Amino acid sequence: MIKLSAKLMDIDYRGVMLNREDARKTGVLDGDRIQIINQERGASVQAVVTTTETIIQEGTVGIFYVTNKRLDAKEGETFEIRVADRPVSIDYIKKKMDGGKFTSDETFSVVKDIVNDVLSPGEVSAYITGSYINGLDMDEIEYLTRAMVSTGEQISFGSHPIVDKHSIGGVPGNKITLLVVPIIAAAGLKIPKTSSRAITGAGGTADLMEALCPVSFSADEVRNMTEKAGAVIVWGGATNIAPADDRIITHEYPLKIDARGQMLASVMAKKYAVGADLVVIDIPVGEHAKVRNPEEGRKLAREFIELGERLGMRVECALTYGDSPIGHAIGVNLEVREALKALEGANIPGSLIQKSTSLAGIALEMAGKAQNGEGGKLAEEILKSGKALEKMKEIIKIQGGNPDVKSDDIVPGSHSYDINAPESGYVVELNNSSLITIARTAGAPNDHGAGIYIHKKKGNHVKKGEPIFTIYADRPWRLESALETGRRLMPVIVEGMMIDRIPSDYWRNSRQL
Amino acid sequence: MIKLSAKLMDIDYRGVMLNREDARKTGVLDGDRIQIINQERGASVQAVVTTTETIIQEGTVGIFYVTNKRLDAKEGETFEIRVADRPVSIDYIKKKMDGGKFTSDETFSVVKDIVNDVLSPGEVSAYITGSYINGLDMDEIEYLTRAMVSTGEQISFGSHPIVDKHSIGGVPGNKITLLVVPIIAAAGLKIPKTSSRAITGAGGTADLMEALCPVSFSADEVRNMTEKAGAVIVWGGATNIAPADDRIITHEYPLKIDARGQMLASVMAKKYAVGADLVVIDIPVGEHAKVRNPEEGRKLAREFIELGERLGMRVECALTYGDSPIGHAIGVNLEVREALKALEGANIPGSLIQKSTSLAGIALEMAGKAQNGEGGKLAEEILKSGKALEKMKEIIKIQGGNPDVKSDDIVPGSHSYDINAPESGYVVELNNSSLITIARTAGAPNDHGAGIYIHKKKGNHVKKGEPIFTIYADRPWRLESALETGRRLMPVIVEGMMIDRIPSDYWRNSRQL
Known part of the structure; x- marks a missing residue:
């Protein structure tokens, strides 16, 4: 000493x-x-x-x-x-590296030391790498979920059920939360939705919502606002709910790993911590999505359902089409405008309304608000009736935004350029990651006006010289960069739809086969 | 931008x-x-x-x-x-995490990015963890060795053979390099020995040598001094030879992992980079050593031999007794004094001289200086004749130290305390890690006078009240701390000796069985 x-x-x-x-x-x-x-x-x-x-x-x-x-x-x-004494959690990490299994106490010890910055970046990385390679079984995933919950703040509500939803990320233009949440809340259910900002995407739900109102609130504020308005859409990063998740993602991100066990735990910890009883998980499936094929999607769905059961939450999963953008808009203001238009009753063809009402419908059925098979129809009625729009205004108001906002108030960037069809014919596919790259080059998600509007999707015929998509930017030099990127791309567009739905008893049934 | x-x-x-x-x-x-x-x-x-x-x-x-x-x-x-572009080496690390095999180019890319600080600590840790869990095969170990060599400086000599030796660490009091190197050089062979400082031990060879002369030299200086004096004993960390090793060890250290492939590569890269043809590897085996039993030791020996063959180096390994300190002294000055006494011709009973001459003898046989089975005897003659002492003085002189140094000039700390036998009887074992802990608590390796002198080893009878060992320190408060630690320990002493010797053709013979 x-x-x-x-x-x-x-x-x-x-x-x-x-x-x-x-x-x-x-x-x-x-x-x-x-x-x-x-x-x-x-x-x-x-x-x-x-x-x-x-x-x-x-x-x-x-x-x-x-x-x-x-x-x-x-x-x-x-x-x-x-x-200082060597943290005992390092021995547990070593044990996992050597093929061992974490106990509940060991998991808690590791997660606590991650949250308290006791472990160095190299040690956290060894934990993630070891868990990734040697895997976590369902017991260990449950322990991890509970440890993530207990090392952060939790919310509990006086009345139930509490509904929540989550979309596995990576699909551009996925603004469905802005429709799903107000539809569910308009049916009289509570849904305290925490969302993330874009990490590698063109706009996370928290980025979109921020164009309408503040999104940073404490866990207490989330509970109080949800009690009053029935729903919120806030940025999870401000709440200290399951804070271990952020530290873990920081390490996974450069390695592009998305360890299955940690992903399951991180999603479900956030649901559990806000007191959810009923959870709908949207699993986009596609060649360019995180989940490559329906079998993989069904396996992941079964795992979400089992983890939910262990935690006392009922989970249903929807496999959705993940190889194409949702709707026509990508980028903060473009997406918010498209979502508001749908809430205002505009008849937007295609995937946005279909996907949103399908997912909301599952929640309505789970909560007993609709008969099985009738939830989507009820969700669509709530949307068409204007009740979802009213609820969305209530949410915007309670979060401190202007409830009188209209879709036309939310404008894309003042600098734009049309990418026109070089020949007549049927439009070909635009791949997700190319679209995201163009939108980010144009300034998304930081420049709210930046993004892409897709005029022609799959099956649409386009004449030579007609616009296929338009790039928007807030700053001219960013538009220039995005154009360079966009001109190199071969546009290929397919329409999104639900491929399959996995009810919560699917897993048990399939086990009995 | x-x-x-x-x-x-x-x-x-x-x-x-x-x-x-x-x-x-x-x-x-x-x-x-x-x-x-x-x-x-x-x-x-x-x-x-x-x-x-x-x-x-x-x-x-x-x-x-x-x-x-x-x-x-x-x-x-x-x-x-x-x-910036994402370093492609991260993809290779990911590939290893997913169970893939590194190519030669991929290995080079990872090692180069480690040496150039392009990879973050978390990424280096993922590389080490992935290699540890999924393992490296002999091809990958060869690639890693070559990459470690080529990302640092190399030495080449005009005449051959060049001899080198290495001891797997962890055994306290292992000052044999101070005997082995001058014996080999006194026989007319060149041995440019790079050594390490203690990381977790009571004194690395570089720490010991520093009590006699400077140890920080460039690769060029190492070559020039070896050409003149036949040998050097320098600190490898100053040379920029195989610099990746330091970065990797830094990450392995907190996790207490010693990944087999990385250990093989790191040892052999340092031998290859100094142009060695003939290499003797000392593998201490024992319950408390890194290698737990002779079978494990033979397996490791075969791997060293095979890796050597791939690199054009002839390797022989000696399994040595690793559960007991070498000689009687632990700590910088105590060990240097003991080594000099042996060079000066003192008849020190036990493991130090036996182990040193055995290992030096293997090198002498490999280089054709002695018939098979006669090397140990020749080594002992060189030691007893005073030629090894003369060579050691030459080495000390060329590295800038005082060649007239005598063992009695190197004194232990002025504060000391005897730990006496509480009862009469045969002394029981002192375990390695307890001894190291006491020596470090007393100030080793930074306080050169700090350490332990063991009076009674295994088989010795001790009378009640006779000293079993003495703790030395440069500062009184450090002696106090070491005493507290020492009093808690149950001393158990066993004598060190060679258990087995693995010649370079062992591996091939055993394959034919």
Whole structure:
């Protein structure tokens, strides 16, 4: 144990820096953890060490901003430094790497240490890689779900049922939440929907909703607003609900892995934490979607259903067509305008209304608001009657937005360019990732006006010189970049529809076969 | 692409910091890579991004010290920022995670990106974890060895053979290199020995040698000194030989993993890079050693031999007793004094001289300096004749130390305490990790005087009140701590000896069985 004088480092990193000599004296290496202690005022925190030869002099400990929020050190204050106990969660990670199985307590220990920044990035990565390669069985997935829930905030409601929905991501233009949530709430059900921002997409539901009203609320506010308006559509990242999920995604993202067990746990933890009883999961299936074929989709559906049962939630899944954009619009304002138009009663042909009412219909049937097979029809009636629009205005109002907003108020970027058909004929496919690339190049999701409007979808005939799609941007140079990207693309458009529906007892029936 | 003004961050980290808004505009997340470009002066580097809401204002890019060594930005200089291509090595890491096999090119790409800091800690950890779980076959281990060699400096000598030796670590008091190297060199062979510092032990060979002379040299200096003196004993970390090894070990260390393939590659890369033809590998075997039983040891030996053949090096392995310290001394000065005493001709009973001459003897036989079965005897003669001591003085001198040093000049710490036998009887075992813990608590390896001297080893009878071992320290409070630790330990001592020897054709013979 040695005594060092604090040097505050005004960088919002976690951890501390030691001079290499002091690190050797203490017996720690880069990545080790030390305990920093001032016994007089009872301050003591654990932190990961980085060593340096130049920046921090011997006798000094550099303390980064985030770590100092917990320690509250003053410049020059003296601290005792000693090697911290190695977190036992590392042994559990090692056990998984060696093919072992996590217990409930071990899972909780790992997740807690991830949330509290006790584990280093390399250790979190080893956890994710080990779980990815050796897999998690359903027991371990249940433990992970419960650990993700209990290390964050939870909501509970006085009355039930509470409904929730989730779409597996990756399909462009998937603004259906803006229709599904108000339809379900307009039928008298509660649905406290937390959504994400776009990571690799052109606009997450939270990005879309932000064009209409604030989306950052605490878990308490989510509960109170849902009690009053029946529904909210908020950004999950602001709520501290299942906070481990964000840390895990950060590590999965560069490796492009979407470990099945962690994905199941992360989706269901967020549902469980908001107190949901009835959950509808939308699983887009397609060659270019995350789930490649219906068999894979059915397997995933069975897993969602089983995990739901273990947690006391009833889950139904819909396999939907995932190889084509939903509706015609991609990008924040374009999508919000299209969703509002549908709520206002415009007769938009195709996938948007069909997919939204199908999914909402499943929830209505599960909650007993419609007979089996009648939910979609009821959802469509609620939409056509204007009740869903009224509910959406209520939601926008309670979240602090302008409830009198109309679809025509939400305008795409002022810079646009039509991509015209070079020949007459039937339009060919546009692949999801190309569309997303063009929209992002145009500025989506940060520039709300940026995006793509698709005029001709699959089966549509187009004459030479007619527009196939239009690119919008808020800034001219971004339009230029998007055009370059767009001209290289071969447009291929197919229409989205539901392929299959998996009821919650499918799994049990199929087991009996 | 956006333009940002440079803010220099005087912290010797790698990477850049972006305000979260600028990161969103650029389309990058924490852990993504950006290209930072000043086209006018042709400057362009890649760096991993950390985002912040507070420290870096919009319009500014914070550049850390290590990254700026390559970029040479001035405060306020304007840079273009754009998303960098995702390193293709990440796809190869992903492939290994999915059970694939690395090609030679893929291995090189991963190792190069590790050495050049293109991969983030999480990505390097995923590589190590994936290789650990899914394993590397002998082809992949060969590729890894070659990649580790070619991403660092190499030495080549005008005359051959070049001899080298390596001990798998973990056995306390293993100062045999200080005997083996001068014996081999005294026989007229060249041995450019690179060694490591203690990571978790009480003293690495580089730490020991540093008590006698400088140990940090470039690869060129290592070659030149070896050409002149026949041998060196230097710190490998200073040479830039197989630099990937350090980065990989840093990640393995907290997880306590020692992935077989990476260990084989790392040992053999260092031998190959110094131009070795003949290599002796010491594999300590024992319940408390890294290799638990002789079968495991023979398997590892076969792998070393096969890898050597693929690289054109002849390898022989010795399985040695690994459950007990080598000799009587643990800790820098105590071990150096013991080694010098042996070189000076003192008749130290037991494992130190036996093990050193056995291993040196294998090298002498391989190089044709002795008939098979006669190498150990020749080694002992060289040691007893004083020629090894003369050679050691030559090595110390060429590395810049005092060649007239005597064992009695190297003194243990001035604070010491005897641990006495509580009862009469035969001493029981001291386990390796307990001994190392006591020595480290006493200050080893940083305090050169700190360590343990073991008076009674296995089979020795000790009377009540006689000392079993003595703890030494340079500082009184460290002695106190070590005493507390030592009093809790049950001493158990066994004597070290060679269990088996594996010649280079063993593997082929055993295959024919």
